[in-house]
Amino acid sequence: MNRRTDLELALDRYLADQGERLPDRVLEDALTEIDHTDQRLRLALPWRSVVMTTQIRLGLVVAAVIIAAVGGIYLLGSRGSPNVAASPSPTPSATQTAPSTSPSAAASQADGAAMTSFTSPHYGYSVEAPSAYQAIPATTDWPVGEALGPETEWTDRFRAGTNFVGIASQQLPADMSSAAWLDAYARSVENRECGGPANAWTEMTYRGITGRTLSFDCGGTAGVEYAWTIGSRGWVITGDSTVATLMLHALNIP
């Protein structure tokens, strides 16, 4: 059943260990550079490491149902709408306007008791989050080159136990294109413990806005990143896949 093919056996031989040794000078150069390199701040709170509570599980089930409902409503609504297809360039120029059948409103209608509205004091958007999630607003601007995380103060954080969703926005640096900003953000999360390679991002389109998304594994749990730009601002939602996707659909950017 598990028989290896000739090709696999040939690759085993070809890639077999040959006792390569890293030259001492490479190690010495690296350690010299490290002497002048600061470490990033520690994040004391793990993203996912403890068992979810029953309340949170229930919340996620409700969220999944809402996503299915909202997705269906939105798809039906968008059939009659012009121009929501993907554009070839990941540089949307239109400003965001909520569709007439707002997924956010639909989410509320689907289960108002399960969702709580949040308006970001720092970034100005509004969103609905599962009520079990506590919102912790961002208090500082999001620095260029940094990723979002459960304890980064530039992130609007939605937490329930160790479940986490983060949202933030950033002015694109002068002369930086949308594609370059998306590339830079992808690189900023590739070495994060819960992250994935920069070349694993794929294009996505949402409400006519083209952006990129990354699915990754986070200690056995599915995580997701959604990144896009509107005008000269970049936006990211990251976190547990189900809830982050739900919140993307319930996001309203003025």
Add this chain to the structure above:
Amino acid sequence: MDRAIVEQAARGDRDAFGALARVHGDRLYAIALRILHDTGRSEDAVQQTFVNAWRELPRLRNFDRFEPWLHRILVNACYEEARRTREWSSHIRVLPIDGPAGPDEIRRLADQDEIDRGFRRLPPEQRAILVLHHYLGLAPSEIAETLGIPLGTARSRLHYAHRAMRAALEAESRSVETAEEVAQ
């Protein structure tokens, strides 16, 4: 054994990090060499890996996952090295050919030079998958954990990497035949 040293390094102990770098350096270099096929670029990738790992280490939550995390940083550094030189994408376009190996293929597989040339035709992403599987001996689930990609994606990438390797061998065989015809 690593765990206590990793904790120390994560708290800013440079000597502890130096000890980790010495333990893991040769293995990282071997992986980079297999992906990049260039000693200079492999050395650069390993050096960058150590710097990135040092910088990010305080944010590693599970110290027991230090080694796979280090491998992920290395693979990303190798991609960056490959991107920088742009050698790969302009090199060759591999045509996908699927199907069981025939007698001719078995004959060719005996030729390690041919394997080498075929492997060099692959883009770094496919080389990396094959190196993780055939050199480190990682199962698809471990590849997924190392690269931070879903299991299904890891399985499919491994499948496509094998398929691309088979196609690269075919392309290599065709180019040799063409060269022989021209010589005649």
